[in-house]
Amino acid sequence: MNTYTTKATWLGREYGCRVFRNGELVVEGRCNQRILIGPTFRDLLRTLDKCGGDAFTSAARKRKWRDGNIGTSVKHYWGGK
Secondary structure, X not given: OOOEEEEEEEOOOOEXXXXXXXXXXXXXXXXXXXXXXXXXXXXXHHHHHXXXXXXXXXXXXXXXXXXXXXOOOOOOEEXXX
16 A cells, blocks of 8 residues: 655755655655745645545645645655755
8 A cells, every 4th residue: 555654854944845655755845934835745745646646645636726725836856856
């Protein structure tokens, strides 16, 4: 069973938002403000859902355009930066 997990880490100048599948890094995005961590993950998980995700990625995809949510588009670093 494929299990997606997320982790945000302060990297000194920006936050690294990483998505793992079964413990292996799949994709990473970067943002420079803490308030953008959620929107960054929603963007990354939306992309994974379009590529054949699961219930976790689907739920994040549905939240991306919800009223009141901040929106952002980030550069995707496949396999990490």
